[in-house]
Amino acid sequence: MVKRWWTPSSKSPARLGEWFELSDEGPLNNILVASGVLGPLDPIGLSPTLLSEDIEAFTGACIACERWDPKGVAGPYDLEVNPQTLKGSPIDRRVLRYKTMERPIGSPALVAKRSLLEAMGPDVPDRWLIGRVRVQGGGEIDELCTIIDPEPLWDRLRTAFTPGWFSVVRYEVCGECGRFTRRPGGSAWYLHAQEVAGEKASAKLASLLVPLSAVERAELRDRKRWPRLGVCGIPVRDAIVDPYGSPMPVWWDEFDAHQRSCGVSPPFPKIPIEPDEPVGSWLEAQIEERGYEACVLLDGEDLAERCVVYARLWACWDAKVARRIEGLNDAKLADAIRVKLRDRSRKDWLPGS
Numbered sequence: 001m002v003k004r005w006w007t008p009s010s011k012s013p014a015r016l017g018e019w020f021e022l023s024d025e026g027p028l029n030n031i032l033v034a035s036g037v038l039g040p041l042d043p044i045g046l047s048p049t050l051l052s053e054d055i056e057a058f059t060g061a062c063i064a065c066e067r068w069d070p071k072g073v074a075g076p077y078d079l080e081v082n083p084q085t086l087k088g089s090p091i092d093r094r095v096l097r098y099k100t101m102e103r104p105i106g107s108p109a110l111v112a113k114r115s116l117l118e119a120m121g122p123d124v125p126d127r128w129l130i131g132r133v134r135v136q137g138g139g140e141i142d143e144l145c146t147i148i149d150p151e152p153l154w155d156r157l158r159t160a161f162t163p164g165w166f167s168v169v170r171y172e173v174c175g176e177c178g179r180f181t182r183r184p185g186g187s188a189w190y191l192h193a194q195e196v197a198g199e200k201a202s203a204k205l206a207s208l209l210v211p212l213s214a215v216e217r218a219e220l221r222d223r224k225r226w227p228r229l230g231v232c233g234i235p236v237r238d239a240i241v242d243p244y245g246s247p248m249p250v251w252w253d254e255f256d257a258h259q260r261s262c263g264v265s266p267p268f269p270k271i272p273i274e275p276d277e278p279v280g281s282w283l284e285a286q287i288e289e290r291g292y293e294a295c296v297l298l299d300g301e302d303l304a305e306r307c308v309v310y311a312r313l314w315a316c317w318d319a320k321v322a323r324r325i326e327g328l329n330d331a332k333l334a335d336a337i338r339v340k341l342r343d344r345s346r347k348d349w350l351p352g353s
């Protein structure tokens, strides 16, 4: 009944580390804060808002999941930062020397050292929009620049479908825009060789994805030259070893359409909402079409209800799971999962938790 349309990961050995994720591993001091942000800044700074005037012009911007379509960005984004850092002290140029990249609080773009881009040379794609970092009240931090990548490769990061898949990958959707908020998990990431062939570096909000040539050319693993730069290898595989289509879906509708073309009907990823929380516009339309109960997780605390959705998804891709839950309606399946959850040794019923 369930037919696999992808390659089992055991049949496609990964060629380790042909691509790399670069991130700044330096201490979180001297954090820059974007000014000109209309929304309130999160004091911890972990969820910078995208309510910036500049971002409103970005196409497809969603303030709920903080994603937008960078293809619509017309030109470089000049960032203006506060003269004080998050801690309230003046920006320290000595510390900036060691900063390779950063996403300032409230900034919609990655900020990186210009010298990093210069060192990567031809591995920096022409499509990148490179802007300046100014200081409110005058001045510019000319060591740094902003990067917006109109065609980021990040959406092509995949997670190999192995028995651990459900513990690292989330099956969630933004209720406001309908974007698939799939989060690939740590070491299970991989890139499909065909999808990255001939590609150059790619930027997202807090890090860069670069090919081996950039690592070698710029000596990115040289800790003396780049003292706080984290370089993490990402396996590249010849085959697609997960149940997604190619390219990786961005919108849930895309994902759903691909699955249906493969003959399976993925469950609607029920969205947990608080009673007084506004329902996002995408979710509202879904509720109209499918009914409230089918779309919303009424009790966000009930892990078993959440697991029902995952179990149904799992059954789409795994004949063994499909057989186990065959004939069970949602209520009975939730009951069965509740029993398993009480028995802590049965971690296999905890997908996505």
Ligand SMILES: [Zn+2]
Binding pocket: 062, 063, 064, 065, 066, 067, 174, 175, 176, 177, 178, 179
């Ligand atoms: Zn969204």
